[in-house]
Amino acid sequence: MADIHIQREHGLGLAEARKIAFKWAEQVEEKFDMECTYEEGKTEDLVSFTRSGVSGTLVVTKDSFDLNAKLGFLLGAFKDKIEGEIVKNLDTLIAKKPAAKKAAAKKKVA
Template sequence: MSEIAIHREHALGLARAREIAWQWAEDAEEKFGMECTVEEGEDGDVVHFTRAGVNGTLTVAPDHFDLQARLGFLLGAFAKTIEAEIQKNLDTLLALEARKATPARKAKTAAPAKKAAARKK
């Protein structure tokens, strides 16, 4: 049996981390036919996921995610590929969240153009 362990630090806090974890669980259900259940706690949650040949947990904390998965014999041969796909999915969700949290900067080209026009008068 193959094991997958993934750890990701974040600065989202528990509420936003929960939303990311639930999105990850929905994606896993849709894309991979996983059955996911969420066990909510005061300090964090645990998302349990399973399907034929795979079972595991995604621990959700205010400052990190920990994913542990066990692959059965047949899927064990694809452990590296499966691990890479899980990492990509989780990293994509974290990157999208980071972009939401960073406000877009306004372009500063208008002000210098106005100053240049004023100097010509």
């Protein structure tokens, strides 16, 4: 089995991070045929995901995303590619939020 651990710090706060995590869960369900469950908490949320050969969690807090996944034997051979895809998707979702805020701020100034 191969393990993947990805941690991303952010300054979005829990409400915005929650929106990103929910969007991420929707994307992996659609693109990778994952089954996701989303549990909201007071200080952190937990997204659990699974499919044949993969299981893991994404912990969402006001200042970080912490993803842990276990890949089965067959998918373990593709660990680097899978990890790269997860990083790309998560980083893209995180990057969209600050850009949207900057665009809104520019519109107010103009």
